[in-house]
Amino acid sequence: MKTNKITIEELLFNDEPITINRKLAKCLGLKEAVIFQQIHYWLKINEKKKHNIREGRAWTYNSIKNWHEEEFDFLSLRTVERTLKSLENEGLLICKTFNKMAGDKTKWYSINYEKLLEVAEKKLKLKKEKSIKMSKNGKLGVIAKKNKNKNTIQPNWQNGTHTTKLADTIQPNWQNDTTKLVEPIPEITTKTSTKTSTSSSSANVESNNLVDYFNENICELKKTTRVKFEKFIKNKSIEFVKALIDYQAEINTKSYAGFKKAIDNFKDLETVEELNAAIEKFRANKKQKAEFANRAKKSNKNKVTTFEETKDQQLQSYRDLEALENGWVDDEDLNQDIPF
Template sequence: MSKLLINDNPLMVIPSLAVRIGMNEAVVLQQIHYWLQLSSHEKEGKKWVYNSYKEWQAQFPFWSESTIKRVINSLEKQGYLQSANFNQSKMDKTKWYTINYEILGETENQIDPSTDQNEPLSESTCSIDEGELTKAIPEITTETSSDKIIPYADIIDYLNQKINASYKSTTKKTKEYIEARWKEGFRINDFKKVIDQKSDEWLFDPHWCKYLRPETLFGPKFESYLNQKGGKQKWREEDFDLHD
């Protein structure tokens, strides 16, 4: 692996890499590197992560989608980032990404050894277009390598953003529902799909909108919601077996 990237979650950037390829590019490359270490998606002998530009924007909320697209294109043109489409459906245009560590190694050899490469640039000193870095960036799409890591905050933050709510990810009951589904083998993409499907169906319905809550969405009917096919599925209140 390259000394130009770090194997940790806090958002930091190696100054010499930022000077060489650009600050924004270094931030995105570091984030992709971090999730590649946790990825279980191996294709053509390499690990990959995948996201749409919209999903990347949820990870980098201080940037617009157009900025993220521009940064990723820059990394591809410079050869540091490789992209492909391994989706089952050819209609799905979500791009998969991996890092070209060979090219990165060549860059590492070209960097002036007098530059202090081992001291990462902390978020307090970064200067980045369209916003400031204030915390580590959570993952939305790629699964983690350990079932022990349950992204409660990521799931609830996505729900709150989707329905304009303010549920807390630290609530005991909410965590119990998420943990129960997680132990059943569901992952963050499944939670996201259920949130998307049910918010599209219920958000503007004066009766059903009250069920856009963690205990309903992540409760016993979770798998039914996940596998709902087309159209709007009709439910009776007694189907939920929940108390308001």
């Protein structure tokens, strides 16, 4: 069977900035596609002008702040920074510095087109398989719904007249003997079986959806980590798991080990509201620690650092100690000047 290979022209335009290729968005995500396309646009301009050519390829450079203000002001600064970092980590963006000044840390960007094709092929294949699986599950659900009452066992009196068939039906013992009460025989129908099967199928679909969501936002789950992830989500709501994945993606978690730390931190929480409250509390504590560290740093900067002043401080300490030992002053008076 002949397969059609994807070309760069199918994924990226060579002109018209801030455009979105739907196929690229399916492969990388919406924000990633927007930023990736714009970088490609500037690379093509530099390529035509033979400008910023290094190591045999075209480059474009900008700071995160300028990318945000000049190109992607419709996204937050943090989103631009996180998206660029994510594309770099996946090997789709090549980042280096070719600045003339040593102190200039502005990044230069180029695209790894070979890696882009590889990732696109893989992700489109996964999405197609997922679509086929979802369609198959949907058809099975429709069939189960149509047939849920088809094979239900009916009481004998419904197959004939109540006068001719009622005598043949099994009567509960309590109708014949009031002294021996037993539990009635439960009605046996395919409805119960169908309901159980449908519930199980629904749970499997939800589990697969969350696994795919994790793969797209954090990292690809392996055989062992998938088992651990499915065990975690078994007793959690879909909304809670998705909210936790979104939070981990926001702080750029790229491994299951990193996600496991979040599981341990929030394992006792059940609702999205509880999770959001815990995250806000964590961020507030982190901010408080940072402010305390900054104050301590500023305080250290204000300390005496000259030799003469340090010498005077040490001499004053010795005088204070001598005065205290000789009984010249009490502890409370140490902060006062002592004449010598």
